[in-house]
Amino acid sequence: xxxxxxxxxxxxxxxxxxxxxxxxxxxxxxxxxxxxxxxxxxxxxxxxxxxxxxxxxxxxxxxxxxxxxxxxxxxxxxxxxxxxxxxxxxxxxxxxxxxxxxxxxxxxxxxxxxxxxxxxxxxxxxxxxxxxxxxxxxxxxx
Numbered sequence: 001x002x003x004x005x006x007x008x009x010x011x012x013x014x015x016x017x018x019x020x021x022x023x024x025x026x027x028x029x030x031x032x033x034x035x036x037x038x039x040x041x042x043x044x045x046x047x048x049x050x051x052x053x054x055x056x057x058x059x060x061x062x063x064x065x066x067x068x069x070x071x072x073x074x075x076x077x078x079x080x081x082x083x084x085x086x087x088x089x090x091x092x093x094x095x096x097x098x099x100x101x102x103x104x105x106x107x108x109x110x111x112x113x114x115x116x117x118x119x120x121x122x123x124x125x126x127x128x129x130x131x132x133x134x135x136x137x138x139x140x141x142x
Contacts, residue, residue, distance in 0.1 A: 015060035016136030019089040023050045027081050027105075037076035038083070043103060043117050044071065050085035051099040051121040058089045059097060059135045061125035066096065071119035077105040083116075095132035096124050 023046070031042045048065055055063045077083055084104045091098035103117040127133040 013057070016058065016139075018054065018057045019138070021050060021054035021057060021087045023053065023085045023087070025083050025085070027077055027079050027083060029079055032079045035076070036079045038078075040073060043073070043077065043083075044068065044119075046083060046085055047071070047087075047101040047103055047117065047119050048121060050087035050101050051123060054087040054089055055097045055099055055123040055125075059125045061127075061133060061135065063097070063123040063125050066122045066124045069098075069120035069122060071117065073117050075105075075114055075116050077103070077116050080108070082106040082108060084113075089138060090120075092135050092138040095134060096122055097135055098122055 025046060027038050031038055033039050048068070052063060052065065082105070084106060085101055086104070087099050087101045089097050090100050099121045101119050101121065102115055103119075104113055105116045106113045125133050125135045
């Protein structure tokens with residue numbers, strides 16, 4: 001940390017730095033169906049939001065969702081549970097990012113936690129004119 005960062009409290013995270021984001025939400029009645037479980041569309045919206053957050057932070061560009069590649073619903077999420085979404089940038093192209101998102105449900109009282117839904121999303125970075133623009137390449141683990 002530089003001296004100016006120490007005194008101002010300012011820090012900067014550059015593009016290509018952050019590859020994971022976590023989002024926590026509570027499941028309320030208006031997000032559920034008549035069975036008391038999270039609507040699939042609500043789960044997809046939460047997952048897309050988490051993918052958007054990590055892709056935006058990684059690219060430091062405007063990003064839009066191009067596709068949801070595959071989404072698997074394993075077990076239902078119940079009203080009153082927390083959902084934790086873990087979104088990871090797992091690949092990059094010239095202008096696109098592939099993001100995997102895991103949605104876990106957690107019971108607040110017992111701490112029981114389960115993987116409920118897993119999906120893959122592709123987002124594209126855009127320049128100021130709405131055209132696809134380059135993203136930093138993802139560093140490969142060695």
